[in-house]
Amino acid sequence: MKTYKFKLYNHKRNRYLKRTINAAASIYNHCLALHKRYYRMFGKHLNKFQLMKHLAKLRNKNSYWQRVGSQAVQDICDRIDRSYKLFFKHHSKGVKPPSFCQSKKYKSFTLKQAGYQLIGNKIRIGKQTFGYSKSRVIEGKIKTLTVKRVPSGDMYIFIVTDAVSESIGVVTGKIAGFDFGLKTFLTNSNGKDIESPLFLLQAKKQLKKLSQQLSSKKLGSNNWNKARINLAKLHERVTNLRRDWFWKLSHKLCDEYDVLCFETLNLRGMQKLWGRKIGDLAFGTFLEILQTVAAMKGKQVVSIGQWFASSKLCSNCSHKHSGLQLRDREWTCLNCGTHHDRDKNAAINIQREGVSSLRLDTVRLPKEASVA
Ligand SMILES: [Zn+2]
Structure with missing residues (x-):
């Protein structure tokens, strides 16, 4: 399609x-x-x-x-x-x-x-x-x-x-786990993190100016309507930029990996945690686009249940660090002493959980990899 x-x-x-x-x-x-x-x-x-x-x-x-x-x-x-x-x-x-x-x-x-x-x-x-x-x-x-x-x-x-897209993905034999975040859009278990270009944040000044202009006009007047349209146009531009970036990122990730593992989004929980900025990040939209591109290129997007304790498990020894708080960006495992970056550790756990939940025969590996 x-x-x-x-x-x-x-x-x-x-x-x-x-x-x-x-x-x-x-x-x-x-x-x-x-x-x-x-x-x-x-x-x-x-x-x-x-x-x-x-x-x-x-x-x-x-x-x-x-x-x-x-x-x-x-x-x-x-x-x-x-x-x-x-x-x-x-x-x-x-x-x-x-x-x-x-x-x-x-x-x-x-x-x-x-x-x-x-x-x-x-x-x-x-x-x-x-x-x-x-x-x-x-x-x-x-x-x-x-x-x-x-x-x-x-x-x-x-x-x-009903046109079939001609782009068919190249098999890479690589699997990656990703953790969504506020500061880093995606933390990659393989280390290539993706920062979020906060389009809305960049446009924030302008948005503020335009909404002030709107509220200073008399409701329903001609000038009010002009201001309303200007504001709506800026919002539309930001949305378009973001979607465009999502498409490009999805293509890039699907070219790099065969299987992409994510935690199931708990948008309500994230909203509570992070407030309104979540709308700017639009994770849900990104996952939809990624799934479309993955289907086009014959790649797989795996979602991990939201109750999987991706942050609290030590990726080195699987010890569960129950005392981990939200504000802890880094922590040390009490069992094996490994020092972890919170998001990176979560991404590795998501990748592992994703691999174990896959039926292996559904993964297409390149010839060299299956021989080895
Ligand atoms: Zn450990």
Whole structure:
């Protein structure tokens, strides 16, 4: 699968798409209300197909809803269904049910095979044609097309195709363990640590300035709106820089190693520990991207259970140092006397745990290595 992202040229006509997104939001909220009412009345989860049938009837009478294509409606039902299933399965772990969304904050709608047409660097959606900056050639058959609005008001289209990526990873026979951190983004068991370029921190001054500008303007005024857009644009730029860095790092790591071991993220715990900076580091996003790249290159990402005491075990003698405090960046093993750097020791333990949890036949080793 390949995903393409293109920017739609700003044009008055884009309002048509924004209105479609608002209509999609209204459908989404209606579906959610139905789900909730159904559950209250019958104590059961509302079946997706029942819901779709019901919506089809309603749409016949509602011209505002008709601007949302039937496939986009189906996608909304799928989306809600997925998040409810996730909620029912994992609510004990703190997963929340889907909640109502202001139409302003609703971001996108998705079409599958119908409802649009690509003509050169133009796209026809419904009865309107939009220009977009076609920066790449689209390969493969299109699976989905998503129209997305970002807070600054710009519009993007995301196209997912079935094209197989040609990049196939080189087998290196190397396995590494990584520990996420606040100061060092990834501590590598093999010693090549990766520092985090804190894009947000660099942009922090500017962000502060722009948010001050925003708060000094009269809420809802024209100048307020301009300031809001400037701030949103800076946030978008930071997000893009970060994603770009994640992609590059993922490719680099997947080229270097065959198996990459990580501890399962306990984001809530990390948030408590480190506060809001965690959003800047975006570990979750990084792992998603890494998994995509690993799948592309035939590499493996292994996650270690979050209750594995990666920090407290001595990587030399496996003695558990129960007295280790969070503020201890370095410590000495009471059993064997080895002096440890906290993160480095954790990375080594994660790597070991990862190796032992692997089924060996799933690891592809280079020929030389398997002979030796
Ligand atoms: Zn020890």
